[in-house]
Amino acid sequence: MPIADHPLRYATVNELHARPFPALQVPSTAVYVAIKEPVQAHNRDRQKDLAHLVALLDRHGSQHPQPGATHFQGPIGRAELKWESHTEFVTYSAFSRGLSKRPFDPADAEVLPEDWLAQAPGKRLTSVMIRIAPLPASDAELLAQLDEWFVPESLAVSRVVDGAAVIAGDFRIDPAGHMRFAVFVRPGTGPRRVGRIVQRLCEIETYRAMSMLGLMRSRDLTARLNALDPRLSALVSGLDNAEPAPEAALHDLLSISAELESLAVQFSFRFGATAAYEAIVNQRIEVLREQRIEGRQTFGEFMMRRYDPAMRTVKSAEGRLKAMAERAERAAELLRTRVDVERSAQNQKLLESMDRRADLQLRLQRTVEGLSTVAISYYAVNLMAYLLEPLAYRFGISHGALLSGLVPVVVLGVWLMIRRIRHHLS
Structure with a gap:
């Protein structure tokens, strides 16, 4: 009998080949859009994403994806469409052969119609236009074109993948709402290598935008921590004071701790995602193997100057939240100890x-x-006197004499009886 396969064996292997790189000819144009829900949702409604994709495919009579698919590749008219569904966002890439006469012509983006984009289940997170052209004969001609297309102050340009291509971009949004990148390909470079370079540029921009959401959230967190920090500091500094009462101070401290824990729950996913996206951005830039051109800044240097400080701000806010939560916990332990000691004394x-x-x-x-x-004894003497008085009368004993004789005996008997009872109870 053959050995049985694990039920997820083929699924895990197929996942390695689920999102192949596109094969792009030179010259060509790439239009890329990433869509994300504006709310802080961790998971998208994949059925809505598929329905939106099918609406675009139906315009061109193209084949539909499989039910429950998370990626799709197929033609839409003259362009080749690549669709991918991720945890927080969905991306559309359209690749068309040839170049328009006008560099980065907004008409090239019409391959993804505006009325169709307006019906997307989410908001546009990033929109990119990539112009893929042959490499000019000289660096001077190349740089002249780049200075004409991009803002020189923020232009990043480098030779990548062992000189197979030159990539450039200024990470600015043009009047049409797109971010522009240029890829100049050395003759003889294969279509799949070109596709990998373009795909990595799209990923760099997408994950940069996703990680920058953490910066926006960290600013909100910083404002809330700034409001909590003085309260926490005042409570900690007043731990050895008589006022306020330890019980009241502990109640206030527990309120601050609860708010800090609530903030940790609200921001933990975004901070974790930001760290993951930052790692992807740095890894995608690293695999490009950049080389400097004419002293211009590379993509890695641009990110180091403009992007890394933002990520450090996010990490600082995350660390501050963690430190304040730990400080509140230690202060609460000290207050509880103080309350326990005072209660023990009481x-x-x-x-x-x-x-x-x-x-x-x-x-x-x-x-x-x-x-x-x-x-x-008093009552016992009287009772005994009543009992013995007839007998005493017969013997000629007077009433007074009878009482006098009974008192010592009765008192001693009662005293012995009470002592015995107390001794028995003891």
């Missing part, structure tokens, strides 16, 4: 008071026992 005083009361009660009880001996 309990000790209460026990001492109870001991004094018990001692007084015991003394009072003994006093009462002495009085009760007299009272019982």
